[in-house]
Amino acid sequence: xxxxxxxxxxxxxxxxxxxxxxxxxxxxxxxxxxxxxxxxxxxxxxxxxxxxxxxxxxxxxxxxxxxxxxxxxxxxxxxxxxxxxxxxxxxxxxxxxxxxxxxxxxxxxxxxxxxxxxxxxxxxxxxxxxxxxxxxxxxxxxxxxxxxxxxxxxxxxxxxxxxxxxxxxxxxxxxxxxxxxxxxxxxxxxxxxxxxxxxxxxxxxxxxxxxxxxxxxxxxxxxxxxxxxxxxxxxxxxxxxxxxxxxxxxxxxxxxxxxxxxxxxxxxxxxxxxxxxxxxxxxxxxxxxxxxxxxxxxxxxxxxxx
Amino acid sequence: xxxxxxxxxxxxxxxxxxxxxxxxxxxxxxxxxxxxxxxxxxxxxxxxxxxxxxxxxxxxxxxxxxxxxxxxxxxxxxxxxxxxxxxxxxxxxxxxxxxxxxxxxxxxxxxxxxxxxxxxxxxxxxxxxxxxxxxxxxxxxxxxxxxxxxxxxxxxxxxxxxxxxxxxxxxxxxxxxxxxxxxxxxxxxxxxxxxxxxxxxxxxxxxxxxxxxxxxxxxxxxxxxxxxxxxxxxxxxxxxxxxxxxxxxxxxxxxxxxxxxxxxxxxxxxxxxxxxxxxxxxxxxxxxxxxxxxxxxxxxxxxxxxxxxxxxxxxxxxxxxxxxxxxxxxxxxxxxxxxxxxxxxxxxxxxxxxxxxxxxxxxxxxxxxxxxxxxxxxxxxxxxxxxxxxxxxxxxxxxxxxxxxxxxxxxxxxxxxxxxxxxxxxxxxxxxxxxxxxxxxxxxxxxxxxxxxxxxxxxxxxxxxxxxxxxxxxxxxxxxxxxxxxxxxxxxxxxxxxxxxxxxxxxxxxxxxxxxxxxxxxxxxxxxxxxxxxxxxx
Numbered sequence: 074x075x076x077x078x079x080x081x082x083x084x085x086x087x088x089x090x091x092x093x094x095x096x097x098x099x100x101x102x103x104x105x106x107x108x109x110x111x112x113x114x115x116x117x118x119x120x121x122x123x124x125x126x127x128x129x130x131x132x133x134x135x136x137x138x139x140x141x142x143x144x145x146x147x148x149x150x151x152x153x154x155x156x157x158x159x160x161x162x163x164x165x166x167x168x169x170x171x172x173x174x175x176x177x178x179x180x181x182x183x184x185x186x187x188x189x190x191x192x193x194x195x196x197x198x199x200x201x202x203x204x205x206x207x208x209x210x211x212x213x214x215x216x217x218x219x220x221x222x223x224x225x226x227x228x229x230x231x232x233x234x235x236x237x238x239x240x241x242x243x244x245x246x247x248x249x250x251x252x253x254x255x256x257x258x259x260x261x262x263x264x265x266x267x268x269x270x271x272x273x274x275x276x277x278x279x280x281x282x283x284x285x286x287x288x289x290x291x292x293x294x295x296x297x298x299x300x301x302x303x304x305x306x307x308x309x310x311x312x313x314x315x316x317x318x319x320x321x322x323x324x325x326x327x328x329x330x331x332x333x334x335x336x337x338x339x340x341x342x343x344x345x346x347x348x349x350x351x352x353x354x355x356x357x358x359x360x361x362x363x364x365x366x367x368x369x370x371x372x373x374x375x376x377x378x379x
Numbered sequence: 380x381x382x383x384x385x386x387x388x389x390x391x392x393x394x395x396x397x398x399x400x401x402x403x404x405x406x407x408x409x410x411x412x413x414x415x416x417x418x419x420x421x422x423x424x425x426x427x428x429x430x431x432x433x434x435x436x437x438x439x440x441x442x443x444x445x446x447x448x449x450x451x452x453x454x455x456x457x458x459x460x461x462x463x464x465x466x467x468x469x470x471x472x473x474x475x476x477x478x479x480x481x482x483x484x485x486x487x488x489x490x491x492x493x494x495x496x497x498x499x500x501x502x503x504x505x506x507x508x509x510x511x512x513x514x515x516x517x518x519x520x521x522x523x524x525x526x527x528x529x530x531x532x533x534x535x536x537x538x539x540x541x542x543x544x545x546x547x548x549x550x551x552x553x554x555x556x557x558x559x560x561x562x563x564x565x566x567x568x569x570x571x572x573x574x575x576x577x578x579x580x581x582x583x584x585x586x587x588x589x590x591x592x593x594x595x596x597x598x599x600x601x602x603x604x605x606x607x608x609x610x611x612x613x614x615x616x617x618x619x620x621x622x623x624x625x626x627x628x629x630x631x632x633x634x635x636x637x638x639x640x641x642x643x644x645x646x647x648x649x650x651x652x653x654x655x656x657x658x659x660x661x662x663x664x665x666x667x668x669x670x671x672x673x674x675x676x677x678x679x680x681x682x683x684x685x686x687x688x689x690x691x692x693x694x695x696x697x698x699x700x701x702x703x704x705x706x707x708x709x710x711x712x713x714x715x716x717x718x719x720x721x722x723x724x725x726x727x728x729x730x731x732x733x734x735x736x737x738x739x740x741x742x743x744x745x746x747x748x749x750x751x752x753x754x755x756x757x758x759x760x761x762x763x764x765x766x767x768x769x770x771x772x773x774x775x776x777x778x779x780x781x782x783x784x785x786x787x788x789x790x791x792x793x794x795x796x797x798x799x800x801x802x803x804x805x806x807x808x809x810x811x812x813x814x815x816x817x818x819x820x821x822x823x824x825x826x827x828x829x830x831x832x833x834x835x836x837x838x839x840x841x842x843x844x845x846x847x848x849x850x851x852x853x854x855x856x857x858x859x860x861x862x863x864x865x866x867x868x869x870x871x872x873x874x875x876x877x878x879x880x881x882x883x884x885x886x887x888x889x890x891x892x893x894x895x896x897x898x899x900x901x902x903x904x905x906x907x908x909x910x911x912x913x914x915x916x917x
Contacts, residue, residue: 103796104796104797104800105794105797105799105800106796106799106803107796109799109800109803110795110796110800111426112505112803113505114799114802114812114814114834116505116803116832116833116834117831117832117833117836118833119523119524120505121833123499124503127503155418157424163605166605167606225640226640229640229641229644230640230643233644233645236644237637237644238637238640239607239608239630239632240604324634325634325637327630327631327632327634327637329604329606333606340794342796
């Protein structure tokens, strides 16, 4: 197990390097010049050159890459072109917000999604099943920006129960989390329903029922634990995508997370900031994937890593 | 499963427990940044309107501008004298001013601030040049790299002086500034954000981002939560008297429509009022009462590529300008907020003449001019712009009106960075320019015609026939005393620019905001800046 873990960690190094090179190249291939953007309509050749030099953009590309790379290896992500702040500070400030939003959204998605999925599977083709499937259909179909605006208008403007937008680890989290949770909730509901239906047709379930076990015990103890594997997989990638920025939600609710930071940074060709963020996202994805893989043997003891 | 149920219960408790709208505190005002959030709180690096909003409320310069007339008025300098030749300004500082760190204002602080502004390492804001470029010693502070012939070894670059010699300390209460050219607008230029005075030595190792600059204004920066909000608190020792509004929260709400919802929900005292929301706002009596419109000293215009085969022909430029139905564009897209621009200067400048109209709409003449220029069957032009929504709507409306003169007007909208790059290199036929004046003086409008930026040089503004004439008149105009003679020179520049259609003016914009009825006084000055110290709470 430990060996497997270490091997996965080592495998991650070339992945990270590849991502880094790709991001570096992609940002430079994009048309648009960071120095000209900063200087706007006023810069003369002199000030443009000065700004380029200040940002380190006057160096040849290979030198730029090596400099960035050397710093990145030392954990130094550089300074933002726009704000001149250390990128690590900017990410450090945005991360807790995104993490809080992602965790809240995930809790909602998991509780509601899995409950709905179980209900639907147990009452297959009944009215409850149809209602649950309808909710899931809405969940995957409704665009999040529309949902966000409706939530703002209903709870912020009409009922005046919740703040419309803003940051904060309190009631400010509620509307954005609900909006962000919808898609994942729907996917979790669907996967729970379908895997559970499959499991419910298995012999051991029939045996359990035949023994006269309470239906709740059959579901919670025998069925769900065997249906968990695909659910955990979906949950892992879902959480990773929530963590790497629920961008639209962050924009609508003016929520200071990493997704918004990334889009702003790309727009301004803020190379250090984009590179730092992409590396962070890569780490989050890889870390969560590894975490999910580590969970598998716990969820299903038949799985062993040698 | 139990975990899920527990989590759900916790969530429900959270949901119901913390509900309730916070009561509005009397001395707290909450507003939002107009664009996004400040890029910096360092006055010498500040370059966006969001940067300026904080700096203008936290810092002051030797002069400030009158919130209504926009004329320069005394601020940290209580008085000044100007030498007869207009070159030497002697400022007497107020004696009752302390910085927020407790130190008293003296001439050394002024010298320190201007030296730092002149230093290319710190004075990265474009306002550095606007404030100091005519002060003696600017050339040494910002040495220009010499252009050398190919094959010649590049000479060692000249190190910047690190200070500006034209600013001198005479005694602790007196500062003397010597100019190279007697620019009459110097006192106005000093009101720019770059011209504010920070405490001597306060920038050394200081993290402006966390603490804000050490200044003398009515407010200090309490905190800046990135992407969330900047909080200002009243400066109890402010020489002008402590302001009524004690705490100001400036929130980061980049979506204009979200700002309107926040305003309606009572959680913002001032919000943007985007064109798209205006009809709804006007239909709502309560909202309409709180709608404030302030004309801005601005000009939305098309910069033309004078080197382009099509746009290089003055007849094509004139035909385009004559074909635009400006009033229609303003009425439909801008919901009536704005004035047609048919000259260079916006209303509010002394050089504005409401009877001057260089481009009375004339489709017949437009067609005739196009035919004469070799396009009897019409012409196809492409205008470049960024992704600003209003601007895109304006351009599409312009396209719909000029088509009547046989002009197919394509709108090419790209990401701002891409547009900026192409505009700088002038790889375009024409492009939209939103120009808001830095300071209220006609000379700041003439900048649009001058080849003093790469972007205009590349578009041929330096080589066009009348370039020399405009440049001479500009040099003459900036040194003349305020008054009719000076205005006449600037009007002459306008005449030349419009005769040659060096730019195609479209409209002078206005600035619309929703301002809560509980804010009296002057919440927004005529420069469009929120002035918290001038607010009265009703």
